[in-house]
Amino acid sequence: MFLRSVISKLASSAEQAMVKVVQTPRFLHTNALVGGSKGLLRPAGLLRPLGTVKSVHDTKAKGDDELVSFLTEEIATEKKNQRAGPLPSNLDGFEIQLDQSELTFTKKFNQEKVVINFNVNHTVDADYADEQQLDKGGQQAEKDAEMRSRPNFEIEITKGNKILSFSCSYLQDAGAAAADPQQDEYPEDAFVIDEISIYEGEWNEQTYAVAGDILDGYLYDLFMNMLEERGITNEFAEKMSDFATDYEHKLYTNLLGQLQGFLTSK
Template structure:
């Protein structure tokens, strides 16, 4: 290509309309032309970036400050509530091991070892939570009156393991819903009108530890007399209704303690 032809080609390209360039790109090209100096372009980008970050930081700081203030009030209120109840109910003869939300109770009696395992996460009873919410609404509407509030009750599912000679018999239990027992075995009222606090949902027996191959059976399928005898078996070992009541008391206090601790951790996190 001759020198003259090359000059004509470049002139044609410069005069050709930029039909495929978007408005955004045109603005960028205009910005680059007016700021051909690299230092000027860097300054413009830095100022824009600073404004965005500063606005985001200011908004975040305000939200964090409001949350921290709210959490401080919530922690004080929950701590006062915690002081009015037992923080660590004990089980006579049981050793207690706490692993965050997980609780393990152990006991040895003769040739048998007992282990009770439960987790307080998502254990608050729905009925007690609804009742608590209703009472709190009444309290909020009657600020000048002294209204005593109830508290949500922790009713976790729990596993009882009876171990003897390497054999483990496991009972998978849950708390009975108040006023809603069905015909059949579980938590039905007896002839005196008494109903059990808990029910046995499932049983299994295995060597050393439970695996996916271990067989278990739901208690819905058991004969009523057999189910009652299983209940009596736990009752004789001090793992019946009285134990279930103490477990709910312990779990409620411990769950509340973990909740207050969580609020403190959140406050410390956003304040750091």
């Protein structure tokens, strides 16, 4: 009896202690998602009012603000240097078609169709032809080199079902050589023929092509004369480079504007 009485008292004391624990909880239970886990127990003093919780998406990156600020200044500067007015739709008899970075120049010559294709992506480089000029004392004075677009271009002359194709590229120092009075009396070409091929239908990997630099010199000159008769002269090539430069600059300025819009959009 004594042992049972002792056990009964101990059980009663334990029950009272449990009641005290239940009556004075240290943690609150919530069915809301707290810290990413449902039903997580957290000290009552650490719970925040919902109105003070900020999402990480509400915080704007400092780097984005700096980039937007720079783009604002850069766009203003580029627009000042941009060619005034719209670009021409015709250049020396060639109709011009624009498709983003792709450009196509087309004209008719007798029974032939002459097409020039090129892409202005990755074509801008410094114009070393104008990098130096004579100062008042006759000495070479350096100045900032102008950025110009000199794209590789394809010329296709179509007659019937045959296509004569020329792959061409600009000479980077052609302008400098032409401006140098110590050069030969014949100015250097503005561009060179890199490759020649002839085929029917669509060009493919099996089409034979010959490199321009292994052609007989006289034959090469005859090909250049052939292109010149169809309006593709050194002067035209420089005008085409001017057009490509202006058009690429417009695309670049537009890209900056799109970047700014992307960063400021919500």
